[in-house]
Amino acid sequence: MATISDISKKTGYSIMTVSRVINNSKNVSEKARKAIATAVKDFNYTPNSAARRLVKQKSQTIGLIITYEQIFSSYYFLTIMKGIEEKLEKTDYNLIMYASNSPNVSSEAKLLNLINQKLIDGFLVIAPSKDEFFMNTLHTNKIPTVIIGASYPFFNCVDVDNNKATFLGIEYLIKKGHKSIGMIRGTKNRYDAIEREKAFIECLEKHGLEINKRWFIDGQFEYRQAHLNTLKLLDEGTLPTALFAANDLMAIGSMDALHSRNVKIPGDISIIGFDDIDLAKLIQPPLTTVRQPLYNMGEAAASRIVELVEKGAKKTASQTIRMDTEIVERESVKKL
Amino acid sequence: MATISDISKKTGYSIMTVSRVINNSKNVSEKARKAIATAVKDFNYTPNSAARRLVKQKSQTIGLIITYEQIFSSYYFLTIMKGIEEKLEKTDYNLIMYASNSPNVSSEAKLLNLINQKLIDGFLVIAPSKDEFFMNTLHTNKIPTVIIGASYPFFNCVDVDNNKATFLGIEYLIKKGHKSIGMIRGTKNRYDAIEREKAFIECLEKHGLEINKRWFIDGQFEYRQAHLNTLKLLDEGTLPTALFAANDLMAIGSMDALHSRNVKIPGDISIIGFDDIDLAKLIQPPLTTVRQPLYNMGEAAASRIVELVEKGAKKTASQTIRMDTEIVERESVKKL
DNA sequence: GCAGTATATGTTAACGTTAACAACAAATAG
DNA sequence: CTATTTGTTGTTAACGTTAACATATACTGC
Numbered sequence: 027m028a029t030i031s032d033i034s035k036k037t038g039y040s041i042m043t044v045s046r047v048i049n050n051s052k053n054v055s056e057k058a059r060k061a062i063a064t065a066v067k068d069f070n071y072t073p074n075s076a077a078r079r080l081v082k083q084k085s086q087t088i089g090l091i092i093t094y095e096q097i098f099s100s101y102y103f104l105t106i107m108k109g110i111e112e113k114l115e116k117t118d119y120n121l122i123m124y125a126s127n128s129p130n131v132s133s134e135a136k137l138l139n140l141i142n143q144k145l146i147d148g149f150l151v152i153a154p155s156k157d158e159f160f161m162n163t164l165h166t167n168k169i170p171t172v173i174i175g176a177s178y179p180f181f182n183c184v185d186v187d188n189n190k191a192t193f194l195g196i197e198y199l200i201k202k203g204h205k206s207i208g209m210i211r212g213t214k215n216r217y218d219a220i221e222r223e224k225a226f227i228e229c230l231e232k233h234g235l236e237i238n239k240r241w242f243i244d245g246q247f248e249y250r251q252a253h254l255n256t257l258k259l260l261d262e263g264t265l266p267t268a269l270f271a272a273n274d275l276m277a278i279g280s281m282d283a284l285h286s287r288n289v290k291i292p293g294d295i296s297i298i299g300f301d302d303i304d305l306a307k308l309i310q311p312p313l314t315t316v317r318q319p320l321y322n323m324g325e326a327a328a329s330r331i332v333e334l335v336e337k338g339a340k341k342t343a344s345q346t347i348r349m350d351t352e353i354v355e356r357e358s359v360k361k362l
Numbered sequence: 363m364a365t366i367s368d369i370s371k372k373t374g375y376s377i378m379t380v381s382r383v384i385n386n387s388k389n390v391s392e393k394a395r396k397a398i399a400t401a402v403k404d405f406n407y408t409p410n411s412a413a414r415r416l417v418k419q420k421s422q423t424i425g426l427i428i429t430y431e432q433i434f435s436s437y438y439f440l441t442i443m444k445g446i447e448e449k450l451e452k453t454d455y456n457l458i459m460y461a462s463n464s465p466n467v468s469s470e471a472k473l474l475n476l477i478n479q480k481l482i483d484g485f486l487v488i489a490p491s492k493d494e495f496f497m498n499t500l501h502t503n504k505i506p507t508v509i510i511g512a513s514y515p516f517f518n519c520v521d522v523d524n525n526k527a528t529f530l531g532i533e534y535l536i537k538k539g540h541k542s543i544g545m546i547r548g549t550k551n552r553y554d555a556i557e558r559e560k561a562f563i564e565c566l567e568k569h570g571l572e573i574n575k576r577w578f579i580d581g582q583f584e585y586r587q588a589h590l591n592t593l594k595l596l597d598e599g600t601l602p603t604a605l606f607a608a609n610d611l612m613a614i615g616s617m618d619a620l621h622s623r624n625v626k627i628p629g630d631i632s633i634i635g636f637d638d639i640d641l642a643k644l645i646q647p648p649l650t651t652v653r654q655p656l657y658n659m660g661e662a663a664a665s666r667i668v669e670l671v672e673k674g675a676k677k678t679a680s681q682t683i684r685m686d687t688e689i690v691e692r693e694s695v696k697k698l
Numbered sequence: 699g700c701a702g703t704a705t706a707t708g709t710t711a712a713c714g715t716t717a718a719c720a721a722c723a724a725a726t727a728g
Numbered sequence: 729c730t731a732t733t734t735g736t737t738g739t740t741a742a743c744g745t746t747a748a749c750a751t752a753t754a755c756t757g758c
Contacts, residue, residue, distance in 0.1 A: 027478050027480075029713095029714060029715090030714065030715065031714080039737080039738090040737065040738050040739080041714090041715085041716095041738095042716080042717095042737075042738060042739080043736085043737060043738080045715070045716060046736095046737090048715095049716085052735090053734095053735060053736060053737085054735095054736070054737090055735085055736065055737090058736085058737085072475060072478070073714080073715075074416070074480070074713085074714050074715070075480075075481060076412050076413075076415035076416040076421070076480060076713085076714080076715090077412075077416050077713070077714035077715040077716090077743090078714080078715060078716080079412035079415075079715095079743090080410070080412040080413050080416055080713090080714080080715075080716095080742095080743045080744065080745090081714080081715050081716050081717080081742075081743050082715085082716070082743085083743075085412070120481075122458050122459075123458075123459050139408060142363050142408065144363075144410070144411075144412060145411060145456075249585070249586065250585065250618070253589075253618065254618065257622055282586070282589065282590065283622070286593055286619070286622050286623070287622070365743095365744060365745090366744065366745065367744080375707080375708090376707065376708050376709080377708095377744090377745085377746095378707075378708060378709080378746085379706085379707060379708080381745070381746060382706095382707090384745095385746085388705090389704090389705060389706060389707085390705095390706070390707085391705085391706060391707090394706080394707085409744080409745075410743085410744050410745070412743085412744080412745090413713090413743070413744035413745040413746090414744080414745060414746080415713095415745095416712095416713045416714065416715090416743090416744080416745075416746095417712075417713050417744080417745050417746050417747080418713085418745085418746070419713075
């Protein structure tokens with residue numbers, strides 16, 4: 027592997043000038059820049075990251091923390107991840123994924139080690155649950171961190187307004203004439219799940235609609251749970267005319283269950299999801315849903331974490347970026 | 363963060379002696395070892411990995427390549443991963459996960475860069491599909507690599523004997539008196555899926571049993587596909603008395619489908635899975651399955667890759683380690 | 699008791715890069 | 729035409745660690 031001094035020897039310029047070209051510093055003559063650039067290409071040179079890390083005391087890498095549950099229960103994080111990756115790609119930072127639960131980040135000590143050893147400059151965390159042990163560690167140690175899909179005080183966050191988004195969905199159903207509405211809810215210890223459920227109740231109350239406890243289906247943000255519990259509801263009796271699912275995956279699980287019992291969508295029951303994952307438009311009927319701009323959220327979070335790392339997390343006041351949501355109208359909701 | 367020279371100053375020993383203690387070299391007096399060890403603890407010292415990488419020309423990290431499909435469609439890789447992580451934990455190597463499809467390893471150039479820049483010393487690949495572009499790159503560039511869950515010529519592999527394992531499962535069913543057996547098959551472009559299907563047919567032929575094309579259910583190693591296609595089979599008519607699923611997840615998807623139509627397991631139909639994932643023993647009825655020692659496979663692969671990296675992949679002849687499989691008898695198969 | 703070996707410690711240089719400063723030339727101002 | 733600024737290039741030291749060699753001391757065998 028070629029080094030900076032190979033380029034230096036080849037071109038006759040000092041290694042410092044070469045370094046300047048590589049790092050796009052100014053104060054380099056056009057002539058030097060060209061000569062060095064072509065040599066870099068010829069040698070297929072890329073800077074040695076270990077040497078850079080050592081001198082810069084920075085790793086140029088961001089850690090992405092997610093839980094196994096998230097990986098398995100939701101496709102939604104895939105889109106977020108794509109947004110993150112494609113943004114980071116442009117900024118000379120690397121990304122490492124840490125699945126929490128795994129020994130990697132299982133203890134506070136490990137997490138701090140990653141930072142102290144300069145293996146990681148900052149963290150991205152996707153939708154941590156309420157009782158996530160490491161959030162405290164991140165906060166008290168002032169580690170550059172951006173949270174995606176949840177709003178924590180004192181943290182930098184990229185999130186949607188779950189209350190507003192839920193109202194958007196429910197009021198869409200109401201506008202279509204629905205008066206009996208059920209909900210498929212998410213994991214109890216996650217903020218987004220809690221906020222969406224609260225907003226659901228609030229919205230029905232606001233419109234003077236009945237809140238029927240039997241029409242709450244536990245889905246845990248998973249396909250299978252939603253599916254099984256929808257089947258249970260079917261066994262027990264009356265259905266609402268519409269269902270609001272706290273994410274698309276549960277909506278799909280529920281739809282599959284309804285179909286298996288010959289309940290027609292949207293003929294017999296309407297259903298609206300949340301997220302707008304890729305699958306949503308592929309199933310039959312295509313799912314009407316409240317769209318979160320997941321890709322853009324990933325991008326925004328990536329930009330923000332780079333900013334924090336470069337400027338120093340201590341100097342930049344924490345802020346939460348709220349993205350807009352919208353209804354994507356497809357064919358799973360019927361006008362009554 | 364403390365450095366080696368802090369320890370040196372504190373204890374009065376040279377940095378070289380400190381380095382020796384840290385690396386467990388011999389030729390250090392017991393006295394020095396103790397003094398330095400306590401200082402290391404007091405300072406909470408850990409070696410700077412960037413400096414180490416620079417001087418050693420090695421990253422001490424292994425890349426784990428998996429595809430997004432695998433992450434989503436199977437729990438089985440989780441267990442493998444645990445085995446890998448816990449083994450590596452003991453050996454002073456780090457693990458980085460690369461989800462292929464992602465830009466990280468999307469091109470041959472990227473992959474080589476990882477190696478050339480010394481960011482990664484070697485790769486672990488979980489069950490690559492037949493047409494995985496990067497396998498060629500890994501091979502022609504002699505990059506230390508171990509494959510888990512597939513057997514490629516010229517590569518180091520950790521795998522089970524799919525033929526033998528499938529025979530084990532089918533002959534168990536036959537021993538229980540089953541004569542009409544269907545199969546839920548996996549993703550067409552994966553070796554394990556292909557091998558299991560071939561073995562299935564071979565085994566039925568060997569015992570002179572009917573091979574009914576209608577009793578092949580496409581499952582793509584996914585819960586949902588198995589579920590949907592089982593429903594389809596139910597709509598169309600006659601069932602076999604037993605079902606062999608190429609993985610547990612599909613078995614479970616199929617069972618849920620059968621239950622939703624009031625087909626009793628094992629009363630009306632028996633089912634046997636493959637893998638023995640955690641869920642298998644938790645569902646109702648607990649699933650009888652052909653157990654792969656996934657955890658141990660992860661461990662073995664981790665040991666092997668470390669060996670390759672340390673000794674140099676070129677010097678060590680490639681070998682495939684075959685793990686034994688066994689029947690785990692639970693309650694999803696009835697004796698006829 | 700002396701060469702020869704083993705054990706314990708230290709010194710120096712190197713890994714590849716960048717920051718900080720120094721030097722020099724060319725351009726501008728007065 | 730000198731003084732000052734601007735632009736371009738180079739030199740040195742540093743980041744934290746380990747390899748290779750050097751030195752010193754203690755232990756062996758005869």
